[in-house]
Amino acid sequence: MMPKIWTKKHTQKTLRKLRKWGYDVQKIHDGFYKAYLNDTLVFSALRGRNSYICRLNPEFFEKS
DSSP, X not given: OEEEEEOHHXXXXXXXHHHHTTXXXXXXETTEEEXXXXXXXXXXXXXXXXXXXXXXXXXXXXXX
16 A cells, blocks of 8 residues: 555545445545455545545555
């Protein structure tokens, strides 16, 4: 998993797109999300102080 720090806006936009594309997005609790595709963890996000700490599966996201 690749760690990234994203703004709230970027994180929420990504979560909306994942839902739209049919990924299973789960809200574990306030500020913590996980997204799966066929039982494979693709994305997770945890709210930090001013942003989100995100973990991306490199098989599903381009490295940048």
